[in-house]
Amino acid sequence: MAGIRPRRAKKKPEQEAVYYASMCKDKGGFVSxxxxxxxxxxxxTSSHFHKGDxxxxxxxxxxxxxxxxxxLKLYDNALEVFLFEFRFNGKQLWVDAAKEDDSLGRLVNDDHVNPNSKIKIITVDKKxxxxxxxxxxxxxxxxxxxNYGDSEWPWRYQVTSETEEPASLVCGDNRILCV
Structure with a gap:
């Protein structure tokens, strides 16, 4: 059986999240x-992903x-949408992703009807x-x-000439929720 290498174990999803978060980079398999x-x-996606990945x-x-x-005082409305509110260790915090930095997570759109992902808080070096x-x-x-949450996001109720349907069915914009 010489020459056969043991299969490398796949990282668990949380371990993979910790790895990419600590490297401050996006993993492959996505395009904007x-x-x-x-x-x-x-x-x-440019790759297949399984439930839980x-x-x-x-x-x-x-x-x-x-x-x-x-x-908030400095940003115009277009940048305010990149402020993601959440609670961590009993504190109210925000992730400010307003800066265009080529990270893809800031571009993920809302879908309160059929989302295919959800946010989880992962701790890396106590952050x-x-x-x-x-x-x-x-x-x-x-x-x-x-799903950005239960807030009454304006794009969920707008009708545009491009969509011709209520935006609540289109589910689009880069607004952020409080988890």
């Missing part, structure tokens, strides 16, 4: 594509309430990282989407 002027860009991190500066309020995990199998070419 322009969708339309209403939705903007989105993230699409780690997909991508929503990466940016982790800030407190004081920094959040200061940045929170917001990571997306598949909630069902995802085929190559599919857009990655998650």
């Amino acid at each position: 594509k322009y969708i339309n002027s209403f939705k903007g860009r989105g993230v699409f 780690f997909l991508i991190e929503y990466r940016g500066d982790v800030i407190n309430k004081e920094d959040y309020e200061r940045r 929170p990282h917001l990571c997306l995990f598949a909630i069902n199998d995802i085929s190559p070419g599919e857009e990655i989407r998650y």
